[in-house]
Amino acid sequence: MPPTPLRILFVNRMACLERGGGETFDLEISRCLATMGVQITYLSGAPLFSAPPLPLPGATCLHTPWLRRFPWDKVRGGWRVRQAEFDWFQRRAARWIARRPGRWDVIQICELPELVCHLKRAAYPTPLVMRLTAPNYYDPHGGVEKADALIASGTSIQKMRANGLTRVHDIPNAVDPGLFKPQPSAFRADRAIPPTDTVAVYAARFQAFKNHDMLLRAFALHLRDCPASRLVLAGDGPLRPRCEALAAELGIAPRVHFLGAVPYPDLPAILAAADLAVVSSDYESFCFFAIEAMSTALPVLTTDCGWVPRLVADGAGLVTPVSDPAPFAAAWTRLATDAPLRQRLGATARTLVLSRHTWTSSAQKLLSLYQSLLPR
Numbered sequence: 001m002p003p004t005p006l007r008i009l010f011v012n013r014m015a016c017l018e019r020g021g022g023e024t025f026d027l028e029i030s031r032c033l034a035t036m037g038v039q040i041t042y043l044s045g046a047p048l049f050s051a052p053p054l055p056l057p058g059a060t061c062l063h064t065p066w067l068r069r070f071p072w073d074k075v076r077g078g079w080r081v082r083q084a085e086f087d088w089f090q091r092r093a094a095r096w097i098a099r100r101p102g103r104w105d106v107i108q109i110c111e112l113p114e115l116v117c118h119l120k121r122a123a124y125p126t127p128l129v130m131r132l133t134a135p136n137y138y139d140p141h142g143g144v145e146k147a148d149a150l151i152a153s154g155t156s157i158q159k160m161r162a163n164g165l166t167r168v169h170d171i172p173n174a175v176d177p178g179l180f181k182p183q184p185s186a187f188r189a190d191r192a193i194p195p196t197d198t199v200a201v202y203a204a205r206f207q208a209f210k211n212h213d214m215l216l217r218a219f220a221l222h223l224r225d226c227p228a229s230r231l232v233l234a235g236d237g238p239l240r241p242r243c244e245a246l247a248a249e250l251g252i253a254p255r256v257h258f259l260g261a262v263p264y265p266d267l268p269a270i271l272a273a274a275d276l277a278v279v280s281s282d283y284e285s286f287c288f289f290a291i292e293a294m295s296t297a298l299p300v301l302t303t304d305c306g307w308v309p310r311l312v313a314d315g316a317g318l319v320t321p322v323s324d325p326a327p328f329a330a331a332w333t334r335l336a337t338d339a340p341l342r343q344r345l346g347a348t349a350r351t352l353v354l355s356r357h358t359w360t361s362s363a364q365k366l367l368s369l370y371q372s373l374l375p376r
Contacts, residue, residue: 012110016044016052022133032363071238094118113143127373135159154286154307174359180295187273198336201274206237215280220250221329236261271296281305295353299345316349
């Protein structure tokens with residue numbers, strides 16, 4: 001008889017609500033695991049009274065409160081509102097899972113420490129693997145310590161091990177180089193962008209630490225030297241209206257394309273139409289967008305924001321200080337006016353991705369971890 005396939009439940013509250021790095025990791029690595037014969041099930045969240053905005057075929061969605069436009073990272077105490085939303089989901093998820101004992105061999109949880117606590121208190125027997133997307137997780141009851149295994153990547157690994165979490169496993173973020181690659185794109189034609197314009201792209205949620213404010217101010221400075229430049233911003237979030245107002249205030253709105261939330265399958269064509277990628281964040285524990293841009297052979301202009309400078313350190317981009325628009329604008333102008341430099345950095349970026357950041361390699365490491373948790 002053929003061996004019974006491994007059965008994995010991925011629990012990610014945001015997978016059907018909005019996409020970020022944690023969601024990209026789970027969706028992409030689970031897709032890769034499925035090609036290896038693993039059976040994948042998904043449990044995600046949905047708004048309290050409506051269908052999930054990003055439906056995932058075959059996923060079960062639990063309806064809980066979701067204040068999509070609430071600027072939790074800019075309002076005093078706003079993080080408590082966001083945490084209350086997650087706690088509600090975690091309680092419902094624990095009850096849903098507890099009613100299904102023995103259905104899965106391993107449960108992978110995207111940074112939901114309270115869910116781990118609920119299941120361990122109920123003596124749920126299935127091994128629990130928790131992925132930590134950043135080192136500043138909220139864990140008032142020790143769910144991280146209770147998990148059977150921890151996985152992370154980027155700066156999160158270093159900080160967790162420095163804080164005593166030595167058993168965390170490094171499962172690197174990755175990219176599909178067959179999807180994100182130099183390729184023909186209709187994006188410029190669809191947006192009436194002339195082929196002579198230099199296009200920079202940034203895909204990120206409009207949250208404070210992404211620092212779109214600095215990016216827009218740097219772009220305004222850059223336009224003084226390079227008026228035929230464009231900035232494409234993919235993503236949504238509570239600070240988007242404020243950023244649109246700032247673009248208008250700076251007089252650069254006609255040169256900025258606010259795309260809103262972009263379906264993941266549409267992102268490769270947007271990157272393929274660009275000349276460079278920009279990352280303006282104050283901090284990044286990794287940054288999927290950076291390796292997606294690198295895989296598309298784009299040079300990356302980034303702030304010194306954590307892990308991204310390490311990704312581009314071997315000749316794939318330029319780095320400037322955090323939250324300082326003047327040097328960022330100067331580096332932007334340098335890239336915009338030097339096509340051979342862009343091509344050289346972009347070619348190196350693509351080579352680095354192919355050698356270091358593929359999903360097959362990460363999925364094989366994760367599969368080995370799963371198998372080590374199973375009964376002998």
